[in-house]
Amino acid sequence: AQRVTQPEKLLSVFKGAPVELKCNYSYSGSPELFWYVQYSRQRLQLLLRHISRESIKGFTADLNKGETSFHLKKPFAQEEDSAMYYCALMANAGKSTFGDGTTLTVKP
Amino acid sequence: GAGVSQTPSNKVTEKGKYVELRCDPISGHTALYWYRQSLGQGPEFLIYFQGTGAADDSGLPNDRFFAVRPEGSVSTLKIQRTERGDSAVYLCASSLTGEDTQYFGPGTRLTVL
Numbered sequence: 203a204q205r206v207t208q209p210e211k212l213l214s215v216f217k218g219a220p221v222e223l224k225c226n227y228s229y230s231g232s233p234e235l236f237w238y239v240q241y242s243r244q245r246l247q248l249l250l251r252h253i254s255r256e257s258i259k260g261f262t263a264d265l266n267k268g269e270t271s272f273h274l275k276k277p278f279a280q281e282e283d284s285a286m287y288y289c290a291l292m293a294n295a296g297k298s299t300f301g302d303g304t305t306l307t308v309k310p
Numbered sequence: 311g312a313g314v315s316q317t318p319s320n321k322v323t324e325k326g327k328y329v330e331l332r333c334d335p336i337s338g339h340t341a342l343y344w345y346r347q348s349l350g351q352g353p354e355f356l357i358y359f360q361g362t363g364a365a366d367d368s369g370l371p372n373d374r375f376f377a378v379r380p381e382g383s384v385s386t387l388k389i390q391r392t393e394r395g396d397s398a399v400y401l402c403a404s405s406l407t408g409e410d411t412q413y414f415g416p417g418t419r420l421t422v423l
Contacts, residue, residue, distance in 0.1 A: 206352075245313075246353070246401065246414040288352050295408035296341060297366050300352030 204229040204293045208301035215279050216309050223274040223304050225263075225289030235265055235272040236298070238288040246288070249274075259283070279308045312336070314415035316402050322421045323392055331387040331418045335404030342385050343412060344377055345401040353401055359385060360408055392422045 205228045215221045227233065237249040250258045252265045252272060263274045272289060289301045315334045323329050335342050340361055345353035355369040359379045367377070374392075379385040389396055399419050403412040 245416050246403075248411050251411070290352075292409075294366065296343065296358035296360065297355050297368070298343075298353075298412070299355065300345075302350065302352045 204233065204291050204299045206289050206291050206299050206301035208287075208289055208304050210304045211302070212305050212307070214307045214309060217281055218278050221276050221279040221283070221306065221308075223287050223289075223306065225272045225274065225301060227270050227272065227289075227291050229270075229291060229293055231293060232267075234292045235263070236290040236292065237261070237263055237272075237274050238290060238300075240286045240288070242285070249287070279306075281308045281310060284308045314402055314404050314413050316400075316415040316418050318418060319416065320419045320421075322423065324423050325392060325394060327392050327422075329389050329392055329420065331389075331400050331420070333385045333387070333402030333404075333415060335383060335385070335402070336413055337383075339404035339406055339413075340382070341405045341408045341410070341412075342379060343403040343405075344385070344387050345403070347399045347401055347417070349398075356387070358408065365408065389420075392420075394422050396420060397422045 207226045235252045239249045240246045261276045286303050288303045290298045292298045317332045342359040344356040347353045357377050358366040362382045374390045376388045399417040401417045402415040405412045
């Protein structure tokens with residue numbers, strides 16, 4: 203069975219500071235990992251997926267198979283980054299397992 | 311273009327009643343997903359359709375939950391004999407195929423009194 207753990211429920215940083223949202227997973231195979239974001243009063247949307255290796259809104263995430271982690275990072279946080287972030291794993295086509303999310307607050 | 315839409319946005323019902331939740335996916339998307347999100351938790355997978363058929367229904371919690379997608383577009387999630395524990399936000403998503411980016415709807419907030 204697959205599992206996704208986001209150890210921090212809440213994370214608060216100051217504008218301009220680096221931010222790292224942690225995600226650990228358990229799965230015996232080769233999963234596909236995602237980060238989703240939900241801004242206030244908006245619907246859940248994809249932020250990035252590891253196979254695309256893109257940097258979206260300055261965020262990057264590296265899949266570390268040895269540590270089974272997929273931490274989300276941004277070198278300089280902005281106030282508009284304040285949102286709920288979910289890490290997700292897709293082991294089989296169509297079925298995704300989500301973590302319980304981290305609420306990021308970027309203070310001015 | 312139009313995104314995924316869900317109706318109703320809110321549904322309040324009494325314990326034991328039957329409810330139907332509707333999802334209109336993005337036109338042309340063959341894959342459709344239902345999730346349930348309880349307060350303070352992430353979305354929990356319920357079922358995945360590829361076309362008209364349920365490709366994976368392993369997340370349905372019990373036989374009170376059923377979903378259909380008869381024409382490969384609109385889907386309905388049906389819950390019989392609702393219980394207070396069914397109260398949650400029910401999310402629908404669609405994607406071009408089962409491996410593409412999922413686009414989420416706004417959700418239906420179900421409250422069972």
